[in-house]
Amino acid sequence: MAAGSEVTATYYIQHHLQNLTFGKHPENGWSLAHSSEEAMEMGFWAIHLDTMGWSIAMGALFIWLFRKAGKLATTGVPGTLQNIIEMVVEFVENTVRGAFHGKNPVIAPLALTLFVWIFLMNLLKLIPVDYVPELFARLGVGYMKMVPTTDPNATLGMALGVFLLIIYYSLKVKGVGGFAKELSLTPFNHWLLIPFNLLLEIIGLLVKPLGLGLRLFGNMFAGEVIFILIALLPFWIMWTLNVPWAIFHILVITLQAFIFTVLSVVYLNAAHEHH
Amino acid sequence: MNINMTLIGQTIAFAIFVWFCIKYVWPPISNALHERQKKIADGLDAASRASRDLELAQEQAAETLRESKQQATEILEQANKRASQMIEEAREQARAEGERLVASARSEIEQEVHRAKDELRVQVSSLALVGAERVLEASIDEKAHREMLDKLAAEL
Structure with a gap:
């Protein structure tokens, strides 16, 4: 853990950034990857x-926490758990009301799920970087990258979910013709410019989930790397950087969860609106 | 940091969580929130209505009090007036009674005087007769002079 030679520091960082991968290796068949190279070779x-x-x-x-609060929810005086949960729900509801102008019962729960889920996943980052990997190493598991949002698969996976919903609602609200028209006749309403429009709009459409996923991933990954770098310092000085960075990250964690949620809602709102 | 099946897995997990949230998490919490909001709004409404009612009732009470006070003064005044009227009437009656008594006494006295005078007259006439009899020594025909004597007595 402590800063040793160049090699160990590099190894330490790489080790911390490697996921525990299970996949079909061309040589070993279905198995856990024992190194970054093996994981790479597994492909998709x-x-x-x-x-x-x-x-x-x-x-x-x-789900458990909110389901519990939902079961206990009374219209009378709320308890502590209910208070906290209701605060979150109300916050999300207000955000959705501000950003989403249509009527769709899916949007608010979707936003709540995104916000709380991403927040909780990000929150794992505040657990010191070595605790859990060390624990799993003792149990014989070589790799453990704890924070899901530092894995682009996770963030892009959620973004893909949002993207599918954007496509679904675009088709549902505008119809296939309407959606095609929107893609081909904006921003330049002239048949000659249809290819150009199509290119522009499809790129714009694809950038939405890509941006969503990569923004969250980028922020979380960068923060994680900094935490790992700070962990390379001598233990007695670590706290001077670790503590401010962690405190700063309380903000980043919440903000990134919020941004992902709001942008998803905004994109879905755009999918519902006729031009 | 390879893109692999985790992407799909994460999307599936996401879909399941969203579905579960839509189905089981959001409705009870949201319902409870909105119902409580409604309840609070109703409560505030009721409170303001109650305070308005209270104000109205207080006004009414004050009005009633004022009216009853006025009535009481009126009744008191009437009673006073009645009392003084009664006293006045009683005094009047008493005076009238007194006057009547005085008048009757006076008339009685007058009657008495008349009677006395009449008696006196009769006695005087008979006395005069007796006197005249004595003077004349002659018998006077009482019947013949009676008329003259009565006339004389009436003149007395």
Whole structure:
């Protein structure tokens, strides 16, 4: 852990940034990857067990917590848990009301799920970088990248979900013809410019989920790398950088979850609107 | 940092969580929130209505009090007036009674005087007769002079 030679520092960082990958290796068949190279060689047919595990755990925590609050919800005087949950729900509801002008019962719960889930996943970052990997290493698991949002698969996966919803609602609200017209006749309403419009609009459409996913990933990944770098310092000086960075990240965590949520709602709102 | 099946897995997990949230998480919390909002709004409404009612009732009470006070003064005045009227009437009656008594006494006295005078007259006439009899020594025909004597007595 402590700063040793150049090699160990590099190894330390790389080790921390490697997911626990299970996949179909060309030589070893279906197995856990024992190194970054092996994981790389697996190509698409692999899955990050740590990302999936932690994200599902956080999702389950969200569902359990909010379901519990929902079951206990009374119209009378609320308890502490209900108060907190209601605050979050109300916050999301107000945000959605401000950004989404149509009527769709899916949007608000979607936004709530996104916000709380991403927030919880990001929150894992505040656990010191070595605790959990060290624990799993003791149990014989070589790799453990704990924060799902530092894995582009996770952020792009959610963005893909949002993208599919954008396509679905665009087609549902505007119809196939309407959606095609929107793609081909904006921003320049002239048949000669249809190819140009199409190119522009399709890029614009694809950039939405890509931007969503990469923004969250970029922020979280960068923060994680900094945490790992700080962890390379001698232990007695670590806190001078670690503490301010962690405090700053309380803000970043919430902000990134909020940005992802609001942008998703805004995109979905655009999908509902006729031009 | 390879893009792999995790992407798909994450999308599926996302879809399931969103579905679960839509189905089981959002409705009870949202309903409770909105119902409480409605309840609070109703409560505030009721409170303001109640305070308005209270104001109205207080006004009414004050009005009633003022009216009853006025009535009381009126009744008191009437009673006073009645009392003084009664006293006045009683005094009047008493005076009238007194006057009547005085008048009757006076008339009685007058009658008495008349009677006395009449008696006196009769006695004087008979006395005069007796006197005249004595003077004349002659018998006077009482019947013949009676008329003259009565006339004389009436003149007395």
